[in-house]
Amino acid sequence: MKFAIAGASGRMGRMLIETVLNTPDAQLVGALDIPGSPHLSQDPVAFLGKTSGIKITSDIKEGLKDADFLIDFTRPEGTLAHLEVAQTMGVKMIIGTTGFNDVQKATLKKASEKIAIVFAPNMSVGVNATFKLLEVAAKILNSGYDIEIVEAHHKHKVDAPSGTAIGMGEVIAKALGKDLKDCAVYAREGHTGEREEGTIGFATIRGGDIVGDHTVMFCGDGERIEVTHKSSTRMSYAQGSVRAGRFLANQSKGLFDMQDVLGLKQIKI
Numbered sequence: 664m665k666f667a668i669a670g671a672s673g674r675m676g677r678m679l680i681e682t683v684l685n686t687p688d689a690q691l692v693g694a695l696d697i698p699g700s701p702h703l704s705q706d707p708v709a710f711l712g713k714t715s716g717i718k719i720t721s722d723i724k725e726g727l728k729d730a731d732f733l734i735d736f737t738r739p740e741g742t743l744a745h746l747e748v749a750q751t752m753g754v755k756m757i758i759g760t761t762g763f764n765d766v767q768k769a770t771l772k773k774a775s776e777k778i779a780i781v782f783a784p785n786m787s788v789g790v791n792a793t794f795k796l797l798e799v800a801a802k803i804l805n806s807g808y809d810i811e812i813v814e815a816h817h818k819h820k821v822d823a824p825s826g827t828a829i830g831m832g833e834v835i836a837k838a839l840g841k842d843l844k845d846c847a848v849y850a851r852e853g854h855t856g857e858r859e860e861g862t863i864g865f866a867t868i869r870g871g872d873i874v875g876d877h878t879v880m881f882c883g884d885g886e887r888i889e890v891t892h893k894s895s896t897r898m899s900y901a902q903g904s905v906r907a908g909r910f911l912a913n914q915s916k917g918l919f920d921m922q923d924v925l926g927l928k929q930i931k932i
């Protein structure tokens with residue numbers, strides 16, 4: 664599998680490069696970063712004390728010329744710029760970037776008519792298993808329990824709530840026969856009044872080097888169930904992304920997520 668990595672100098676970019684180098688059936692053939700990045704023209708594996716023979720570039724065509732897959736963990740506007748070129752070159756994409764609005768998501772969907780894409784707010788096996796556990800919990804605890812989602816991430820994260828927290832809300836809302844857009848409460852401040860029944864609340868913590876924690880609380884009268892996932896390394900996101908590449912090797916077009924990659928949609932609850 665020939666991978667190009669976007670955001671090559673970022674936290675995830677570097678973890679992805681290391682993971683690709685350590686994966687026997689994977690090869691690093693391109694590295695992209697934003698125009699103006701101080702890392703342009705550098706060897707993308709230099710931070711590991713190695714050499715690769717390729718250079719980090721902001722020329723998207725140049726970065727993709729030898730690639731079968733582009734793994735993109737950048738920002739929505741960066742991902743969309745990469746996508747525009749990738750679809751004309753037939754390069755499949757694995758997109759981990761979060762914070763897209765509805766119009767931007769529609770652009771991803773449209774592009775998937777031409778190329779195969781895996782798009783997921785969290786590539787780890789553990790979080791995707793947690794999505795399934797939440798589906799079960801929501802169906803069992805479908806009345807009498809107030810649902811609150813708390814997420815914590817490092818101080819550099821720019822979007823809130825996390826894509827994973829929103830994904831958890833969507834899974835729960837769907838299991839309850841609702842649309843998250845109609846029941847999400849993203850902020851509380853001042854005299855809020857009592858909690859409205861049937862809503863799903865979100866709370867965000869940002870600090871230090873927290874990799875990514877998510878807890879969903881089902882709060883009843885006299886008891887509380889909490890489902891928690893904690894990431895202690897970004898490696899699980901990177902390994903999931905490479906696994907998504909293996910899945911995409913057999914797809915010519917379409918929009919997929921990690922539930923497709925892991926075969927979790929077959930498990931009916």
Ligand SMILES: NC(=O)C1=CN([C@@H]2O[C@H](COP(=O)(O)OP(=O)(O)OC[C@H]3O[C@@H](n4cnc5c(N)ncnc54)[C@H](OP(=O)(O)O)[C@@H]3O)[C@@H](O)[C@H]2O)C=CC1
Nearest residue numbers: 670672673674675697736737741759760761784785786900
């Ligand atoms: N789906 C998943 O499993 C996971 C998703 N994420 C998501 O991945 C994204 C990146 O996270 P992280 O690696 O921590 O972020 P970083 O800020 O560390 O890295 C982002 C990289 O993208 C570059 N970049 C920024 N804007 C653009 C742009 N417009 N065009 C091209 N490149 C750009 C940055 O360059 P520069 O630094 O020079 O600005 C940097 O190299 C976030 O959206 C995050 O939420 C993170 C972890 C797991």
Ligand SMILES: O=C(O)C1=N[C@H](C(=O)O)C[C@H](O)C1
Nearest residue numbers: 761784785820825826827875
């Ligand atoms: O920015 C991060 O770091 C992470 N972002 C993703 C998200 O927004 O859910 C996934 C993970 O939680 C780490």
